[in-house]
Amino acid sequence: xxxxxxxxxxxxxxxxxxxxxxxxxxxxxxxxxxxxxxxxxxxxxxxxxxxxxxxxxxxxxxxxxxxxxxxxxxxxxxxxxxxxxxxxxxxxxxxxxxxxxxxxxxxxxxxxxxxxxxxxxxxxxxxx
Numbered sequence: 248x249x250x251x252x253x254x255x256x257x258x259x260x261x262x263x264x265x266x267x268x269x270x271x272x273x274x275x276x277x278x279x280x281x282x283x284x285x286x287x288x289x290x291x292x293x294x295x296x297x298x299x300x301x302x303x304x305x306x307x308x309x310x311x312x313x314x315x316x317x318x319x320x321x322x323x324x325x326x327x328x329x330x331x332x333x334x335x336x337x338x339x340x341x342x343x344x345x346x347x348x349x350x351x352x353x354x355x356x357x358x359x360x361x362x363x364x365x366x367x368x369x370x371x372x373x374x375x
Contacts, residue, residue, distance in 0.1 A: 251312060251314075252301075252317070253261040255278070255279050255280045256278075256279045256280070256301035256302065256373050257279065257280045257283070257298060257299075257300045257301050258275055258278075258279040258280070258281050258300060258301065258302045258303075258304065258369065258373075259280070259282045259283075259284060259290060259293060259294065259300040259302070259303045259304070259341065260272065260275070260283050260284070260303075260304045260305075261282060261283075261284045261285075261286070261289075261290040261303065261304065261305040261306060261309070261314070261317065261318055262285070262306040262309065262335070263285050263286055263306065263308075263309045263310060264266045264286070264306070264307070265285070266285045267358075268285070269371025271304065274330075274362055274365070274366065275366075275369060278366070278369065278370070278373075279302070282300065282371060285296075285309075286309045286310055286311040286312055287305070287309060287311060287313060287314065287316055287317035287320075288311045288312045289311075290303070290305065290312075290317055291312070291317060291320060291321075294327055294330075295324075299326055299327065299330065300315075300330060301330070301331075301373055302330065302331050302332075302333065302369065302372050302373055303317075303321070303330055303331070303332045303333070304332075304333045304335050304369070305317055305318070305332065305333075305334060305335065306334075306335060306336050307334055307336035307337075307343070307347060308337070308338065310338065314334055314347070314350075315347065315350040316335065317334055318334075318347075318350040318351040318352065319350060321351065321352070321364060322351050328336070331353045331372040331373075331375060332351055332352045332353055332354075333352065333353065333354040333355075333356060333365075333372060334350075334352035334354070334355045334356065335356045335357075335358065335360065336355075336357065336358060337357065337358045338357075339357040353372055354368045354371075354372065359367060
C-alpha cells in the first residue's frame with residue numbers, strides 16, 4: 248500500500264494518552280512513518296488531509312470522538328473504508344471486543360499489551 252515516493256507505510260495512531268502515543272511512536276518508527284492524533288476528531292482530519300494511512304491503530308475510549316465512532320465514520324468514506332484498523336484499548340469485556348470487531352477493527356488488542364505482539368499484528372495488517 249505504500250507509494251513509490253515513500254518506501255515506508257504510514258501508520259496513524261490515535262489515543263488520548265500522550266505517554267502511550269510517544270511509546271507507540273518509538274516502537275513503530277523503525278517500521279513505518281508514524282502520525283499521531285489525540286482523539287477521533289483529529290484523526291479524521293489527518294486522514295482527510297492525507298496522505299491516507301496504510302493502517303490506523305486507535306483507542307476505544309477518547310474525548311470528542313471515540314474509537315468506534317471513528318471507525319464508523321471511516322467506513323462511510325470510500326477512500327478510508329478499506330484501511331485496516333487495530334483497536335488498542337483497555338475495554339476487554341466480550342461485548343466490547345465484539346462491538347470493536349463489528350465496528351470494523353481487524354484486530355482487537357487490550358492494554359496492557361506486549362510490544363512484540365502488537366508489532367506482529369501491525370506487520371500482519373500491513374502485509375494484507
